[in-house]
Amino acid sequence: MENLTMLLGGFSVVLTMQNILVTLLGAVxxxxxxxxxxxxxxxxxALLLPLTYKFNPTTAIIMLGSLYYANMYGGAFSAILxxxxxxxxxxxxxxxxxxMATKRNRxxxxxxTSNMSSFIGGLIGMFILxxxxxxxxxxxLKFGPAEMTALLLVAMxxxxxxxxxxxxKGVLLTLVGILIASMGMDTLTGSPRFxxxxxxxxxxxxxxxxxxxxxxxxxxxxxxxxxNKKVEANLSQKLTIRGSMLTLHDIKRLLPPAIRSGxxxxxxxxxxxxxxxxxxxMGYAMQKAFKSEEELGxxxxxxxxxxxxxxxxxAAGSFAPLLALGIPGSGTGAVLLGGLMMWGLNPGPLLFTxxxxxxxxxxxxxxxxxxxxxxxxxxxxxxxxxxxxxxxxILIPCITVIxxxxxYSTSNSMYGVLVMFFSGxxxxxxxxxxxxxxxMLLAFxxxxxxxxxxxxxxxxxxxxLDIFFRKPISAFLILxxxxxxxxxxxxxxxxxxxxxxxxx
Amino acid sequence: xxxFAIVLAFAVLLAFPVFAAAQAEVAGPAxxxxxxxxxxxxxxxxxxxxxxxxxxxxxxxxxxxLVNDQNIVIQYKTDGAGEVGRLLVSNIKAGSQAxxxxxxxxxxxxxxxxxxxxxxxxxxxxxxHLAVDKxxxxxxxxxxxxxxxxxxxxxxxxxxxxxxxxxxDDIACHAALIKELGxxxxxxxxxxxxASSGAITAILGNHYDLxxxxxxxxxxxxxxGKIKPILALSTSRFPGNLSSAPTLKELGYKNVEVxxxxxxxxxKSMSAEAVAYWSDVFKQVSTTDAWTKGYIEKxxxxxxxxxxxxxxxxxxxxxxxxxxxxxxxx
Numbered sequence: 001m002e003n004l005t006m007l008l009g010g011f012s013v014v015l016t017m018q019n020i021l022v023t024l025l026g027a028v029x030x031x032x033x034x035x036x037x038x039x040x041x042x043x044x045x046a047l048l049l050p051l052t053y054k055f056n057p058t059t060a061i062i063m064l065g066s067l068y069y070a071n072m073y074g075g076a077f078s079a080i081l082x083x084x085x086x087x088x089x090x091x092x093x094x095x096x097x098x099x100m101a102t103k104r105n106r107x108x109x110x111x112x113t114s115n116m117s118s119f120i121g122g123l124i125g126m127f128i129l130x131x132x133x134x135x136x137x138x139x140x141l142k143f144g145p146a147e148m149t150a151l152l153l154v155a156m157x158x159x160x161x162x163x164x165x166x167x168x169k170g171v172l173l174t175l176v177g178i179l180i181a182s183m184g185m186d187t188l189t190g191s192p193r194f195x196x197x198x199x200x201x202x203x204x205x206x207x208x209x210x211x212x213x214x215x216x217x218x219x220x221x222x223x224x225x226x227x228n229k230k231v232e233a234n235l236s237q238k239l240t241i242r243g244s245m246l247t248l249h250d251i252k253r254l255l256p257p258a259i260r261s262g263x264x265x266x267x268x269x270x271x272x273x274x275x276x277x278x279x280x281x282m283g284y285a286m287q288k289a290f291k292s293e294e295e296l297g298x299x300x301x302x303x304x305x306x307x308x309x310x311x312x313x314x315a316a317g318s319f320a321p322l323l324a325l326g327i328p329g330s331g332t333g334a335v336l337l338g339g340l341m342m343w344g345l346n347p348g349p350l351l352f353t354x355x356x357x358x359x360x361x362x363x364x365x366x367x368x369x370x371x372x373x374x375x376x377x378x379x380x381x382x383x384x385x386x387x388x389x390x391x392x393x394i395l396i397p398c399i400t401v402i403x404x405x406x407x408y409s410t411s412n413s414m415y416g417v418l419v420m421f422f423s424g425x426x427x428x429x430x431x432x433x434x435x436x437x438x439x440m441l442l443a444f445x446x447x448x449x450x451x452x453x454x455x456x457x458x459x460x461x462x463x464x465l466d467i468f469f470r471k472p473i474s475a476f477l478i479l480x481x482x483x484x485x486x487x488x489x490x491x492x493x494x495x496x497x498x499x500x501x502x503x504x
Numbered sequence: 505x506x507x508f509a510i511v512l513a514f515a516v517l518l519a520f521p522v523f524a525a526a527q528a529e530v531a532g533p534a535x536x537x538x539x540x541x542x543x544x545x546x547x548x549x550x551x552x553x554x555x556x557x558x559x560x561x562x563x564x565x566x567x568x569x570l571v572n573d574q575n576i577v578i579q580y581k582t583d584g585a586g587e588v589g590r591l592l593v594s595n596i597k598a599g600s601q602a603x604x605x606x607x608x609x610x611x612x613x614x615x616x617x618x619x620x621x622x623x624x625x626x627x628x629x630x631x632x633h634l635a636v637d638k639x640x641x642x643x644x645x646x647x648x649x650x651x652x653x654x655x656x657x658x659x660x661x662x663x664x665x666x667x668x669x670x671x672x673d674d675i676a677c678h679a680a681l682i683k684e685l686g687x688x689x690x691x692x693x694x695x696x697x698x699a700s701s702g703a704i705t706a707i708l709g710n711h712y713d714l715x716x717x718x719x720x721x722x723x724x725x726x727x728x729g730k731i732k733p734i735l736a737l738s739t740s741r742f743p744g745n746l747s748s749a750p751t752l753k754e755l756g757y758k759n760v761e762v763x764x765x766x767x768x769x770x771x772k773s774m775s776a777e778a779v780a781y782w783s784d785v786f787k788q789v790s791t792t793d794a795w796t797k798g799y800i801e802k803x804x805x806x807x808x809x810x811x812x813x814x815x816x817x818x819x820x821x822x823x824x825x826x827x828x829x830x831x832x833x834x
Contacts, residue, residue, distance in 0.1 A: 046549070046580075144711030145695075188696045189669055192620050199591060202584035202620065271706045326724060327705045334549070334699070340751025343558060415583055420614050459693050461713060462667045 003439045007130050009358030012367055013409065019062050023365055026066030027373045030286055034074020036404035037212050040087035041071040041276075041315075041332045049339050056360045057343035058116045064339065066369030068332055069122070072276060073377050074310045076114040080304075081387050082399055084216030084406075089280040089311035091211055091441055096296060096303030104299045107385040108244025113301050114308045116246070118260040121309025124262030125269065125316025129205060130363060131484045134352065136317070137324035140270040142251025145456035145466045148271065150477035152450040154277075154290050158285030159439045172441045173430070177443030180205050187452040190429050201371075201417045209407035209416040210423045210444065216436050217403045217424025222431065244381045250301055257287050257302045258309040265310030272327070274449065276318070277313040281442050283310025297436075316366060317424075323359050326350055513609065534729040536777035538574040538604060543818040545579050545593050545607045547586030551806060553720070555580075555695040557766050558608045560799040564792055565805065570785045586613060589622050594627035596771035600610050601793075603778035606631070609769045611762075611822065618823055619830060620823070625823045629779055632786035633783075633810035637718045637764040639677050640742065640749055641667070641735040644727075646710035650734040652755060655714065668695045668703040669716035676826070677716060680760045707731060718764065719746055719804035736789035737761050740773055744804070765822075766805070767815060 013019070045064050052060035075090035079096035093114060101107035122171075128136060143151070148326035159174050159183040183194040184204025194200040246254065261283035268279040287296060287306035321327040327347035328334035340347040347357060352359050407420035427437055460465035469475045544562065548554040555578075561575050582590025593607045609628065618624050641652065649655050651752075659665060667678055678694040685692070695712060698704040700721040707715040708730055715731060719742060721780060725731045725744050733742070735750035738761050741747050753759045770779065789795055790809045799805045809817060827833045 141705065141709035144706060144709050148712075187698070189695065190620075190675065190787050199621070202587055203582070206583075235698055271704065321705070323707070325708065327701055334552070334701070337701070338552060338556060342559065346724050349728035350671070350724060351732055391713070412581065413583055415588070443816045456695050459695055462664060462690070464692075470642075 003131055003133070006356065006360045006369045007318065007364060008303050009357065010031035010362075010364030011367075013058060013357050013361035014364040019059060019361075019365070020368070022059055023066045023368050024061045024250065024372055026063040027070040027369055027376060028294065028370075030070025031074040031077075031373065031376060032068040034071035034075040035086045036074075036209075037078055037084045037086050037216060037402055039209065039339070041068045042335060043330050044071055044454040045339075046066075047333045049335060049342075050062030051379065052339065052343075055343075057340070057345055058358050060339065060343055061336070061358070062365040064336060066372070067367055068336070069312075069315060069369045070373040072122070073115060073118050073248075073312075073373050074317050075306055076118070076304075077111065077384060078116060078402075080110045081384060082216070082402075084399065084402065085211060085220045088207060088211060088445075089276040089307070089314075090367055091215060091277075092280045092284040092307035092438075093217055094301050095284070095303055095307075095438060096298070099297070099299035100301070100304065101388065103301075107388055108298075108381055109246055109250065109301075110299075111381045112244050112246050112305060112378065113250070113254055113304045115381075116251075117254060117261070117305035117309040117375055117429075118377075119370060119374045120255075120258040121262040121265055122316055122366075123310035123329065124259065124309075125266040125313035126363065126366050126370065128263075128266045129320055131367075133320055133363075134167050136266075136270050136320040137327075140272060140321050140327075142473060143271050143324075144471075145234070145453040146474040147255035147477065148274075148453040149256065149450065149457050150463065150468055150474040150481065151271075152446055152453065154477055154481050154484065155282055155285065156443075156446055156450065157174075157481065158282070158288065159301065166434065173435055173437065173440040174443045177227055178447040180210070180440075181444045181447040182451070188455055205419060205423075206410055206416055207444065208419040211441060212403050213420040213423030213425075214441065217420055218427030218431055218437075219401050221424060222426040223392050223396055223399075227396060237477075242406055244385070253293055253301045254305045257306040260290070261306045262313045265313030266317035266360030268310070270320050272321070274314075275332070275357075276314040278449070279317075280307040280311035281445060283307045285442075307456075311369075319363070319366070320425040322347070323351060323362070325459035326351060336352050351427065402493045518765050529767075531617050536603060537572045538777065539572070540600070542571060542572060542576045542604050543579055543601075543604065544576055544588050545581055545605070547581055547589040547608070547613060548669055549582055553715060554608050554613075554766075556612060556631060556803070557598050557635075557799075558794070561768070561786070561789055562566045562788075564789045564794050565785060567780065567794075568788070570788060582604040585616065585620075587617060587623065590617055591621075593769075594623060595726040596773060598773035599776070602721055602771045602773040603775055605771055605774070606782070607769050607771075609767050610673075611765050614819070614823060615672055615676055615826055618827055619832065621800055622718065625819050627703055627772055629774045630781060630812050630816040630819055631768045631774050631782045632790075633765055633808065634786060634790055634811065635766045635805040636808050637673075637766065638742075638761055639716055639718055639737040640722065640733045641672065641737065642707065642715040642717070642722060642731040642733050643713070644707040644710055644715065644731050645729070647707075649713065649734070652750070655734070656685070656755065657681065659692060660687065662691075664690075665692050665714065666695055666712040667714045667716055668697060668699045668706050668712040670703060671696055671698070673714050673762055674700075676829075677760070677762040679829070681737065682763055683832075684757050704731070720780070720802075723804060746804075765808070767819070777813050787811060 014410055032091055044067055052063060075085060076093045078086040079090040079094035082103050083094050083098040085091045097110050106494050118120040159179045166208035183201055192202050264286055265279040265283055267442050268274050268282055284307040287302055292300045292302035296303045318333050322333045328337045337347050403420055407416040410416045457467050468478050544558060546554055558578060565571050572603060593605060596602045596605055610665050614625060615657060643649055655665060675696060682689060682692045700717040701718060703715055704725060706712055733746045736742050736749045736751045739759050751759050787809060
């Protein structure tokens with residue numbers, strides 16, 4: 001109850017004309033930054049940070065907080081309409097969003113689904129943050145290297161659900177993803193690995209250009225093949241808000257995955273080193289375990305809802321360790337933390353006690369940003385879906401430019417563009433031969449985390465496996481892992497035994 | 505009349521450079537002032553220690569009008585763990601661009617650079633050394649050890665200890681420490697994290713025995729009672745809330761310190777006039793209140809100004825010693 005009073009206090013800080021305007025500005029900028037491939041929340045916050053040095057800290061963090069927040073919405077736009085994820089968490093949104101917009105001809109509904117689930121996921125995350133803030137952060141602390149290793153192993157098994165019809169192809173691409181992720185500096189000793197003597201490869205393959213290439217640019221190459229195909233000028237729906245509304249049945253399909261992912265995403269956001277991207281991957285993978293009306297990957301509402309809700313919830317969850325302990329849960333969090341220091345605040349375990357109006361103002365501003373962004377995002381749907389009526393011939397050069405700009409801006413160098421071109425070509429070849437790139441991307445995101453946590457565990461246990469069973473959380477997770485892996489085997493054995501007894 | 509006007513215009517145009525050149529000659533060689541945007545390279549991500557260091561310097565330089573009212577543009581070049589940005593600066597050709605380029609350079613940058621690439625300190629023009637960060641060892645609330653004597657006793661009894669910290673200079677610190685204590689890396693293991701914040705998280709969750717980090721990152725947690733300093737890796741104790749930690753000498757060993765110095769360098773090709781100018785600008789910055797109180801004191805650094813000549817000798821020796829310590833001196 002006390003927290004609720006504090007939250008209301010926070011709202012009294014936020015609901016001044018200046019702060020509302022700043023939230024609005026942050027929301028609009030966040031949507032734009034999010035929708036632009038390559039410029040994710042990290043770059044957006046980093047670019048705006050210097051501008052805020054002269055603001056008072058509360059106003060500054062409100063603006064950056066709402067920018068970060070709105071960004072999670074924006075990423076889905078280009079993912080759904082162009083099959084180019086605007087930011088890394090939206091990779092999973094593209095899997096179902098793009099088919100729903102094009103194959104099923106329901107672009108408005110796809111955007112509506114993504115916005116609604118973002119809102120729901122975010123709201124769940126914020127309520128959990130409000131009521132359990134510091135306790136939530138302490139839960140995150142319980143996850144040391146052994147616990148993280150066990151959790152990541154469980155998450156890796158979800159690749160099994162992503163591999164599609166041909167398991168061998170899926171496993172192969174998972175391995176390729178791990179191999180690519182291991183290039184660059186060794187995370188523990190700092191020695192170069194698979195850098196082939198190249199200065200650029202020393203820093204590894206950057207994620208954003210890699211994703212823009214494999215998902216977005218390969219799409220361009222594919223479109224080139226069908227450039228002369230006529231676009232069906234009449235979309236089956238009207239390009240208005242009303243034409244984009246979800247039916248009651250759609251909403252019924254949307255709610256369960258969005259709510260589940262809201263809780264899961266918040267939890268993932270709190271974990272050390274795992275951000276919104278991991279959240280949305282896990283949210284999508286979890287949905288595979290539940291029933292979806294249409295098959296995931298074919299344009300299912302459930303698929304969009306599961307990952308969009310998870311990534312927004314993770315963004316909200318990542319504020320818990322940041323505010324309660326001064327620990328950034330993601331790269332963007334780290335930049336915000338740097339900002340706090342520049343504004344003259346001391347982020348750390350005393351922030352909630354020393355600067356309550358700042359902390360609660362920030363949390364209240366997240367609620368406000370969530371609402372404002374939803375309104376803006378829904379309002380622009382009719383304009384956005386017009387993109388789909390643009391002839392492919394014109395769309396191809398436009399998307400190419402976006403891909404190039406996006407991959408250039410991640411590190412301000414042509415290296416990103418080169419990575420994008422090559423991975424685009426690679427992605428195209430894979431696609432032509434019936435390989436799905438999702439397992440590769442999932443492995444690419446999770447492998448570095450898994451590697452560093454596993455090696456940390458083994459260093460501290462001197463190579464002994466018992467570290468995974470010493471503490472209850474990791475022991476439980478390892479049991480879950482065994483259960484997941486062994487279930488099909490046991491089922492198979494039981495079936496064998498049964499059929500053999502029958503035949504006898 | 506028209507012809508005359510054109511001729512006059514030409515004459516005036518031609519006279520300008522001559523006049524300007526003459527002026528430059530009169531003022532002598534130490535007369536460099538910035539005449540265009542200054543590009544300042546930072547090879548770490550925005551928001552980190554290097555970025556904050558650079559932005560504090562920049563703010564003072566702009567507000568105290570030390571850069572002839574020119575703009576300073578910060579360029580983040582983080583490709584190849586920063587090596588690409590450093591290579592780029594070291595390769596800038598002599599000329600106006602070289603005189604308008606700066607690079608934030610720390611010992612935490614120098615060590616991986618010297619270890620993993622062929623780029624060396626000599627490929628840069630040292631400008632100014634501004635401050636030094638030193639390290640401490642901490643224990644968390646739930647740690648099995650209360651002070652460093654207990655840690656030493658445990659090591660002697662053959663127990664394994666884990667130390668969590670960041671990269672670069674933290675790793676070098678650990679290497680120097682186990683050498684002095686005479687224990688193996690297997691027994692006193694180091695667990696590297698991407699940043700100090702990751703190591704602190706792990707210590708708060710009680711996943712390792714000890715934590716190594718610099719004062720600025722740890723200060724808040726010490727104040728909140730979450731971690732406790734037990735050893736100062738310095739030649740003297742730290743001030744303020746860190747003063748309870750003894751130095752190694754007090755415990756009967758030789759002192760161990762691997763300072764992380766924070767400095768500014770330029771391209772090797774920078775002109776002597778520009779070097780003198782920038783070195784002087786940073787000297788002026790280092791004496792301002794905004795610097796000593798707003799940065800050095802707040803971030804708990806040791807102020808230590810060296811001009812370009814002193815810094816050149818210091819940095820060269822630092823690199824030679826480091827290369828010798830990792831067996832790469834030949």
